Amino acid sequence: xxxxxxxxxxxxxxxxxxxxxxxxxxxxxxxxxxxxxxxxxxxxxxxxxxxxxxxxxxxxxxxxxxxxxxxxxxxxxxxxxxxxxxxxxxxxxxxxxxxxxxxxxxxxxxxxxxxxxxxxxxxxxxxxxxxxxxxxxxxxxxxxxxxxxxxxxxxxxxxxxxxxxxxxxxxxxxxxxxxxxxxxxxxxxxxxxxxxxxxxxxxxxxxxxxxxxxxxxxxxxxxxxxxxxxxxxxx
Amino acid sequence: xxxxxxxxxxxxxxxxxxxxxxxxxxxxxxxxxxxxxxxxxxxxxxxxxxxxxxxxxxxxxxxxxxxxxxxxxxxxxxxxxxxxxxxxxxxxxxxxxxxxxxxxxxxxxxxxxxxxxxxxxxxxxxxxxxxxxxxxxxxxxxxxxxxxxxxxxxxxxxxxxxxxxxxxxxxxxxxxxxxxxxxxxxxxxxxxxxxxxxxxxxxxxxxxxxxxxxxxxxxxxxxxxxxxxxxxxxx
Numbered sequence: 015x016x017x018x019x020x021x022x023x024x025x026x027x028x029x030x031x032x033x034x035x036x037x038x039x040x041x042x043x044x045x046x047x048x049x050x051x052x053x054x055x056x057x058x059x060x061x062x063x064x065x066x067x068x069x070x071x072x073x074x075x076x077x078x079x080x081x082x083x084x085x086x087x088x089x090x091x092x093x094x095x096x097x098x099x100x101x102x103x104x105x106x107x108x109x110x111x112x113x114x115x116x117x118x119x120x121x122x123x124x125x126x127x128x129x130x131x132x133x134x135x136x137x138x139x140x141x142x143x144x145x146x147x148x149x150x151x152x153x154x155x156x157x158x159x160x161x162x163x164x165x166x167x168x169x170x171x172x173x174x175x176x177x178x179x180x181x182x183x184x185x186x187x188x189x190x191x192x193x194x195x196x197x198x199x200x201x202x203x204x205x206x207x208x209x210x211x212x213x214x215x216x217x218x219x220x221x222x223x224x225x226x227x228x229x230x231x232x233x234x235x236x237x238x239x240x241x242x243x244x245x246x247x248x249x
Numbered sequence: 250x251x252x253x254x255x256x257x258x259x260x261x262x263x264x265x266x267x268x269x270x271x272x273x274x275x276x277x278x279x280x281x282x283x284x285x286x287x288x289x290x291x292x293x294x295x296x297x298x299x300x301x302x303x304x305x306x307x308x309x310x311x312x313x314x315x316x317x318x319x320x321x322x323x324x325x326x327x328x329x330x331x332x333x334x335x336x337x338x339x340x341x342x343x344x345x346x347x348x349x350x351x352x353x354x355x356x357x358x359x360x361x362x363x364x365x366x367x368x369x370x371x372x373x374x375x376x377x378x379x380x381x382x383x384x385x386x387x388x389x390x391x392x393x394x395x396x397x398x399x400x401x402x403x404x405x406x407x408x409x410x411x412x413x414x415x416x417x418x419x420x421x422x423x424x425x426x427x428x429x430x431x432x433x434x435x436x437x438x439x440x441x442x443x444x445x446x447x448x449x450x451x452x453x454x455x456x457x458x459x460x461x462x463x464x465x466x467x468x469x470x471x472x473x474x475x476x477x478x479x480x481x482x483x484x
Contacts, residue, residue, distance in 0.1 A: 075388075077389075077392035077395070079392060079396045079473050083396075085395035086395070087388055087395070099380075100385070102374070103378040103381050105381075105385070108385045108392075109388060131373070134370060135367050135370040138370050138377060139366055142380065143338045145377065145381065145384060146333065146334030146335070146337055146380065147338070148384060149384045149387065150334050150335070150340070152384065152387040152391060153310075153387065156323075157313070157343075157344075158314075159433055160312070161313065161320040162314060198394055198395045236314040237314065
């Protein structure tokens, strides 16, 4: 199903203020698709033929090294643009994309993306800032993986989840095996981390988590900060 | 020291084929700086005022969470462009930048970058593919941190180092504490990982590392691959 005339893109904040002509060029050969849970939108290692704009649902970015079960590099919720980097440079996708919550996406052929970006510096700038925010999110994740231990990573995840929801009782949005992989730990470490967090007022019943001392948990999670001494690693 | 007329940028593959006018605009207010080991070019959390183009040397991207020693998110060698994302979107830098090998860099004021990119879609596209390759490198690192254990990460690092150098005896380019942090482990885990790798033919004398069975080490390091089953994490 082509999206031309559907006006999908005009409704997206991503394309706000972008010239009609560029939006038209992107929509011209774009196709709208629905994907069930488990569907693979992109295979790691293959060069993407189209840019997926995720309109609904959520996907896993799965990264594998040989013989190992693939790790959850990230979980991406709509609305977002996937695999901008390999689409623009026509290089192999660094991860697979697999649907975890039933998804709808518009697939824009690579040639149309290339043409539109090459012709419209405002669109190019918009995509640069988008890719930049995705880059920053990955940097934050690398910091998380290197500077926090497993329990602190889970604490930081729960603090962010509760703050996003504005609630002190939250439901885990994904099963524990998937969240464990996203947070860079085994399911066993995830369970141990949950036990550790009981000392910080975290109670779990099935997938529901409640907090009796949120500030203590927050301190334990070590929020990002700049009060560290950059000199520490010099010598 | 301004670089106008120095022709620095024309010599960089990064700017090959970019219009004279754009290069001139970038060079106009750019400044050339030398930095000694230990110098901090950018502080985490501050909005960068200029885009550093690293021409010589190497820097650490240091990411900190409160009260902890900052982690080495990455080690970047010349020639590369640093902090493209926060410069373009005028957002706080996600990491500090600290010199580890004496460095030379050209600093291009943010306004000049913004103006040049907004006016020249070819320059914008070039920066998009550059940021894309930096993004892909971070994805590879997240995969490394989640899918390999500490010894496998060190093995993968050594395999890449030896292949880059085209040699079977290599010198570690940085001290062990710094490499440990880059690879997401403590100095103690790094030493244990080195011991484990003895079983795979890795011999270490001070900072010199030699390999007696490179293929075995390579297999142990689990090269990136796509023979994993994406279905594994569905249920």
